[in-house]
Amino acid sequence: MGRPAQKKRLTTFSILCLALSALLGLFLLSRRLEAQPKKGVPVATTPAAEKLPVDAKADAVAKSKGDAGADAAAEPDKKAGGDDDKKGDDKKGGGDDDKLPAEDALNNASGLSPAGVPIHDKGKFKSPFANPDFGKPVEVKVGMLITDISQYDIKEGTFEATFYLSLTSKTPMPKKLNLVFPTGKVEALDPLADRPTFKLYRVNGTFKSPPDLRKYPFDSQELTIEVEENSKGVDQLKLYADEEHTRFDANFQIAGWDLKYLEARSLSRDLPARFENDDLYYGRFICRIGIARFGTSAIFSVFVPAFVIVIIGLLAMWVTPDEMEVRSNGGAPMLAGAVLFHFSLIQSIPATAYLTRADKLMIGVYMSLLMNMISTWCFFLVDEDKHDKVFKIARVLVPTLTTILMVVVCVV
Amino acid sequence: MTAKPLGFSACESPGKVHEGKAKVVRTYVNRRDDKGEPLVTDVELSLEGCQGELRMVARGGAPFAGCVAKKSNASSVSVKMQSGRTRDGHLATRLVAIDECVRDPDPSDSRSFEAFRACTPVMTDEVAVGFRCEVAPTDEAKAACPWLAR
Numbered sequence: 001m002g003r004p005a006q007k008k009r010l011t012t013f014s015i016l017c018l019a020l021s022a023l024l025g026l027f028l029l030s031r032r033l034e035a036q037p038k039k040g041v042p043v044a045t046t047p048a049a050e051k052l053p054v055d056a057k058a059d060a061v062a063k064s065k066g067d068a069g070a071d072a073a074a075e076p077d078k079k080a081g082g083d084d085d086k087k088g089d090d091k092k093g094g095g096d097d098d099k100l101p102a103e104d105a106l107n108n109a110s111g112l113s114p115a116g117v118p119i120h121d122k123g124k125f126k127s128p129f130a131n132p133d134f135g136k137p138v139e140v141k142v143g144m145l146i147t148d149i150s151q152y153d154i155k156e157g158t159f160e161a162t163f164y165l166s167l168t169s170k171t172p173m174p175k176k177l178n179l180v181f182p183t184g185k186v187e188a189l190d191p192l193a194d195r196p197t198f199k200l201y202r203v204n205g206t207f208k209s210p211p212d213l214r215k216y217p218f219d220s221q222e223l224t225i226e227v228e229e230n231s232k233g234v235d236q237l238k239l240y241a242d243e244e245h246t247r248f249d250a251n252f253q254i255a256g257w258d259l260k261y262l263e264a265r266s267l268s269r270d271l272p273a274r275f276e277n278d279d280l281y282y283g284r285f286i287c288r289i290g291i292a293r294f295g296t297s298a299i300f301s302v303f304v305p306a307f308v309i310v311i312i313g314l315l316a317m318w319v320t321p322d323e324m325e326v327r328s329n330g331g332a333p334m335l336a337g338a339v340l341f342h343f344s345l346i347q348s349i350p351a352t353a354y355l356t357r358a359d360k361l362m363i364g365v366y367m368s369l370l371m372n373m374i375s376t377w378c379f380f381l382v383d384e385d386k387h388d389k390v391f392k393i394a395r396v397l398v399p400t401l402t403t404i405l406m407v408v409v410c411v412v
Numbered sequence: 413m414t415a416k417p418l419g420f421s422a423c424e425s426p427g428k429v430h431e432g433k434a435k436v437v438r439t440y441v442n443r444r445d446d447k448g449e450p451l452v453t454d455v456e457l458s459l460e461g462c463q464g465e466l467r468m469v470a471r472g473g474a475p476f477a478g479c480v481a482k483k484s485n486a487s488s489v490s491v492k493m494q495s496g497r498t499r500d501g502h503l504a505t506r507l508v509a510i511d512e513c514v515r516d517p518d519p520s521d522s523r524s525f526e527a528f529r530a531c532t533p534v535m536t537d538e539v540a541v542g543f544r545c546e547v548a549p550t551d552e553a554k555a556a557c558p559w560l561a562r
Contacts, residue, residue, distance in 0.1 A: 241542040243531060248547065250469065250525040258548070265534050265542025286542075 024339040101178040101231035105131040115276045125235060127280035131174075134236045140169045142227065142285040143245025144264065149223065149254050149289065155350045157210045159223055164192075165201045166245055172196035178231035182284070183207050183224055213349055216356040217298035220260065223289040230282055239266045239283035246287065256297075260290035302345065302358050306365050307406070309338050313372045314402060317395045321379050321387040331373040338365045364409035368402040430493045430505065430559040433460045434468070436483045442471070453477035454523065455510065457491065462557035463550060464530025470507040471523040472515040479513035493559055505559040528553065528560065 100106070109118030109128050123132025143166040152159040161184075167173065173196055179189070184207030193200040209224045229237055241264035248262065267284045316330025342362045349356070355363075375394035382390055437456040445451050452473050459466040472480065483489060492509040499519040506517040507524075517524070530553060531545040549560040 243543045243545075246543075247529075248527070250527065251522075260548055261544055261546050262529070263534060263542065263544040265536075267541070 101176040126277035141242035143242035220292040233280035257291040450477040463552040468526040476515040
């Protein structure tokens with residue numbers, strides 16, 4: 001075979017490999033672009049907290065009797081108009097309305113606002129759910145013994161949790177508590193004790209925490225479980241994190257993750273006005289579990305393959321111009337391999353609007369392979385008498401630049 | 413020379429003994445023989461001197477069970493711990509003596525455990541709103557109690 005024919009064949013082969021890599025690269029890029037926030041669509045800063053109450057409430061409605069209050073109160077017209085059995089049953093506290101968790105507060109409302117919402121004239125809050133006659137709010141200590149966390153799906157940001165939830169107070173708590181879990185869907189809420197000053201539940205459910213993958217594969221995640229009492233405001237009930245009784249169970253582990261910390265805090269918050277004079281604050285207990293991915297696993301599953309690709313690609317630098325076919329084969333197929341490896345990496349995590357550490361590493365790999373291929377193409381562009389010079393320069397320059405590049409992408 | 417597992421190379425060698433002080437939180441006789449003598453006893457200890465809170469529950473059979481059952485709650489005791497391998501091959505520090513009560517750790521024991529935590533208040537606007545507990549031994553804890561560094 002003559003030299004021009006060999007040259008042509010190598011060029012065709014390189015172009016085919018490049019085209020394949022470019023196609024796969026474009027596919028990856030399109031996946032990344034899909035993750036960008038759409039114009040005009042606001043990005044929720046605390047998505048789980050605001051998006052899930054409906055589910056959580058619906059679940060709570062299904063699981064516990066007499067807590068249809070929040071949903072029903074939000075749609076008074078629909079309730080009044082759609083249920084013939086309740087016509088004429090407008091008396092305060094009558095019929096099924098006794099089951100509403102905030103009915104005692106509603107009954108004590110001193111008047112109606114122009115929009116028809118019950119209103120309180122006295123006390124700090126005008127909201128119909130306020131209870132100015134309740135007296136001093138009850139200070140409730142919230143404890144959580146976490147017994148199991150499983151099925152952590154980093155792609156969906158969901159995990160299954162089982163825990164004991166304890167509420168203790170020195171003075172009696174208000175009746176008909178309506179506990180909701182804003183960041184999750186509770187499958188079982190089993191009361192083990194229900195006394196005015198002591199309540200204990202065993203809870204099992206699926207919860208949601210958006211992952212932060214900027215440092216992937218050396219990422220740490222925070223799993224959040226939130227509990228809110230959404231029928232009794234802070235004028236009746238104040239939640240406090242119980243340090244002594246918020247713990248992990250013995251030998252607690254999360255498969256594949258290293259347990260780092262447990263954080264609990266209480267929060268008082270109001271909601272964006274759902275109706276006129278919706279000014280009541282509600283207490284929320286927030287428990288955060290800090291976990292970190294095992295570093296050894298991250299190194300062997302992400303960094304080692306990437307460096308192997310780079311090193312194999314660099315070996316071509318020592319192939320002389322006489323063996324051009326071998327030299328070409330050292331670069332282009334590695335590029336295709338790198339793209340496929342990158343593709344397999346992003347399959348295990350959700351699309352993100354930012355570059356992960358693994359993405360940056362792969363950019364380094366692509367750049368290294370690109371330099372490698374450019375050095376090979378130079379042989380086709382320069383005269384044959386300069387091949388030795390190009391060979392010597394490339395053999396020093398490409399590995400040096402690659403080393404600098406890989407150090408930079410690993411550190412940044 | 414035998415090869416050491418990766419996770420063990422940076423740690424101390426098995427068999428090393430550490431001594432410390434602890435408080436007995438409680439003891440519970442789990443099983444007794446026909447004469448009513450303790451066969452299996454659980455002892456819960458709160459180890460002192462390590463930064464943070466270190467709780468240890470150790471289950472032991474006779475004669476440790478009978479000896480440790482006599483310890484009263486809240487009493488201060490000396491403890492000895494020894495590095496050794498668990499049944500899955502991992503290095504762990506196991507309680508081998510409380511004062512004069514010698515314990516022979518059973519690798520198949522799945523009840524015994526220890527739990528570390530070092531808590532600090534979570535402040536918002538200079539007001540404590542909760543707490544945060546590190547559950548992996550901190551550097552300070554490892555410095556105070558070297559057997560935690562594994």
